[in-house]
Amino acid sequence: MKYIARFGILAGVLALSQGYGLGFGSMGQVSTSMGGAGVALKNSAWGIYYNPALLGADRRAKVGYSFGGQFREQNLLQVATIDFDEISNIAATLDEKLLGGASVAGGAITIPGGVGGQGTTIDGALGDALGEFFGVAPGGTIDSAAIDKVANEVGISCTNGSCSDLGALGDALKSNTDAQQKLKDKLVDSAEAAGAPPLLKGIINGIDVESIDDIIKTIGNSNGDFSFEDLLKTADLKMTIPRGADSDIDKLLDAFDTLNNTLQSNDFSLNSQNGIVIQVRGKERTKKIEADGIGEVTVQEADSGRGAVAVAVLPQMFMNLSATINEKHNQLIIGFGNTNGGSCDIMTGKDCTTFIQATPGNGGLTFESSDMNKFQSSSILSGNHTLHGVALALIEVPVGYGHTIYTAAGDINIGGAVKFIQAFGYRYPGEINFSDFEIEMPKLSDMTMQQTFGIDLGVLYTPSFLRKFNIGLVAKNLNAPQIQMNTGSPITLNPQLRAGVSYEFLDFLTFAFDADILPNNTLSLTNPKSQMIGGGVLADFKYIDFRLGAMKDLQSKAGESAILTTGINLFGFFDVAVEYGLGQNVTLYGFNVSNYMAIKLGGQFSW
Template sequence: MKHITRLGMLVGVLALTQGYGLGFGSMGQVSSSMGGAGVALKNSAWGIYYNPALLGADRRAKVGYSFGAQFREQNLLQLATIDFEELSQITTTLDEKLLGGASVAGGAITIPGGTGGSNGNVTIDGALGDALGKLFGVGADGTIGEENIKNLAQDIGITCNGGGVTKCNDLSTLGNSLQNNTDAQNKLKDKLVDAAEAAGAPPLLTGIFRDIDVSNIGKIIEEVGKGDFNMEKFLASAGTVTIPRGADSDIDKLLDAFDTLNNTLQGNDFSLNSQNGIVIQFRGKERTKKVEADGIGEVTVQEADSGRGAVAVAVLPQMFVNLSATINPNHQRLIIGIGGCSDMATGAGCSHFIEAKPTDGGLEFSVINGNGSSPSTPPQDFTDHSILSGTHTPHGIALGLIEVPVGYGHTIYTGAGDINIGGAVKFIQAFGYVYSTPLSFSDLKFETPSLDDMTMQQTFGIDIGVLYTPSFLSKFNIGLVAKNLNAPTINMKNGADVVLNRQFRAGVSYELLDFLTLAFDADILPNNTLSLTNPKSQMIGGGVLADFKFVDFRLGAMKDLQSKAGEGAILTTGLNLFGFFDVAVEYGLGQNVTLYGFNVSNYMAIKLGGQFSW
């Protein structure tokens, strides 16, 4: 449970975000693998869901079944992988990378006690020791002596006169001499960067030297000379330091954690939907014509008898879960305590506090002082503005629907073409639960859901649709559907009502060849969703179906014009074998999410099932 830390726990129990409606959705494998197109697609068994007018256009008997899930994530699940204890040890990690361990050059740098200003010798190992050795030009014994310090001082333009006002006999004095000497400070910074590169130091150290605030470089030299130098004091002395990305894999993990926190501040969302169903379409009566003879050998064909369209019934169990967290607008800064923290949320026991700001190349760190108080007393900036010290509100909603639609489609034959009309009445059993209670990291107490908090309600919905096939283009179909015309409302407890809003979608299809069909759908108006971060959805998409006797292949693409989740264009594909096995997959090409080492799209969906027609 190492990685399930306080913020990870917060995400994990967002059982569920206040919402207002549902998008158009997806049912069955055929349309799902053709970019969601189904309003004008005769080949699918799910006409009762996409457009009941299809029950008049294709009157064959059909059976279909489908089970699957859809996942979309935006800057939320990765929070569960953050180890806040590891974040608080960032200075220790830097210490190990830069100040400790085996020296790259093969030997430690020693500062004699008399020279360094300490009672005993000071040894600096690791990459920093190598860089300082190159900077001061130490000999084989690896000791920084007075002559080394004097030579460096002269190189950067500081005049040493022995016992005069300016001395160069130890690092503390040299550091003091650098105060307010901007020219010398800049020269020393350049030499530090050159020395680190010459010593073969890791890019991490070179990058830190390159981004040091030069006005603080004298204080850093003083701290090195005193012998109690560590990375915590380095950050405190350096002002603002940028740690570059790509220089070290362990440091990159820490930078990724801060990036995740920062992205969560900008917007977060998670949804998991499962739309399943079984449909049975009862065969209608095929079109017939009346033929008459006049007795003298002349035959006429009277108006066509429209026959009877198909009737369909389905059971559609569906589940929609959405969660997000509203971050307190006054607590949106990445300020954390470091060094001996006993409570990350309150800052108790922390010796210093740092603020992290993401940059294009890495992460910028600056130490925040405690307004003159004890270092372990949290500064006002942490108390008033840190994401860890504030109170935030998780929002969640889980909505289950069992829809039982009964539909019929009929065809009106005209000289201009076939006009199919259809309708469906659906019984809806709804179950729901809403969570929205402010929480803080210092007092994580979550309400336990109970049956008393669960909404159970029955309602009904009405869908109507039309499909037109012109006489001059008999393989071309134009469809329009209106779902939930009565806008049924589910009265969730605590007042967060969900309205199954009216949905209007248009679609076209064209039977290019006997086995090849093209289709395209588009939501005419945006639809409400359950998400606070992405409150609207407006899908467009289409695809191609190659339907052979025992197998069919499908490809498509779709996009949500209203989404802010960054899933980008969504590719879809599907395969049917002998009717029994049918699979459809959707995969977003936009943002990716990394969870415990696995990098995947932030949008994925899969459906399994089958369908038969006769």
């Protein structure tokens, strides 16, 4: 359990980042539940965030509030759920599955002689399969005659024409690939005939042919009760333990898969974007009647007053976590076994008697023999790895205004917002080593605190020939404000450019779609860029509305495909929006969930 705690701390500490900037993000429930679309959406109260030109297009008074969070995970949180004690007991688990208890056929198989002359006893399903292989009845002994019979069947002969023990049979098999394959095929047939469980049949099938001679010698030289640890000590061992043959073994294979995936790529981010917005009602546009003096009267739209003014308070928090694995210590090499009957230290290799290198893939886990030297020079558990963290908290206070210019071609809405930004930043770079796992937790005094400002500009066009259709464009953080960190380079809130369209249909349906014109930088090393596209539909009734949508990050490497979004508003007071990523799932403490999820709660009113 101490190793679970260690990795729990790792997954809870802040994150790695060498990219600077933030993705466009989302604010409020309406756009969040419509695939993130908001640049051309008049129905939302969050125009000051998505496009200040909306303050001219929809001049109603509005109030909105929103609170929630989002997380994205890639091969990191699952490490915290691994029980490393179970991994170190894999040999004992295999013993219990294949050698434990009485022989199914009624008696253990004995192999006399061996190194030291003590002999070897093999119980359980493996004993049954070997008895069938050598033609020995349950409880019998595998003597030289039985070994010679097998040697003749695979086309080899031992020194002096007779195989005195399994060691001699192994020597005769060495470098004879044809005979090794025949012997492996005979082992597979014997396991099937003996009614061996799927796990044993799968392991025999997964033995590398060139390891057969050493495995036979290892079985013959075990002395005493044979164990799977003896097999894993085989000098040139290479075998695959299959997936799907046993649920307990599958759990161990899952743990190795998680470690392997973490080696390849890892990332964890946690964001929370919250806010309260107040939009002060503007003056509605007026109509101007003109006569040409010959009986023609025209009615034109005129703008004799201001657009809406909005102010908001937007507390936001962004954190990211990744680990850079030492390229010299990037192998899954573990130790187990203890000469004193205890357990070795899996993190340091101390007191371990056996080492194996594990490689997930090919429908299971391939084991190869290793040693203490390889463990110390190449194992992920023995090396120093880099952990960097970044946390960024922003309190933005934007003040925005939108105005409309009426033309014969349509309405052109322009708007802008100036944002006061109170920023708090912290970056954690450092080394970690699983044998001495200590992380210095950040203190409040370590964080930088500063003030800056940002500028947003937007435009929204509604053509005269299609009054329900809107086209929007917004540019955020045009001045590229910088936030100094406690160490390293500052974080720049890079300019962002996003376009959007919306169409109002049947008085209660609104369709909207947004797209980032260019990729945005993020705080993640694994996913340094973000470029969102998405859209959805809003069904807005008097006391209730429903929203559905979907979106996708075109730059993401985190494994999710499309992200589905949905939301509902009841009476204005209760509004909830949910995002759920499709594609890659993670299993955390028995629960299988998406590696991307978000939820927002709040409400909004317009009048």
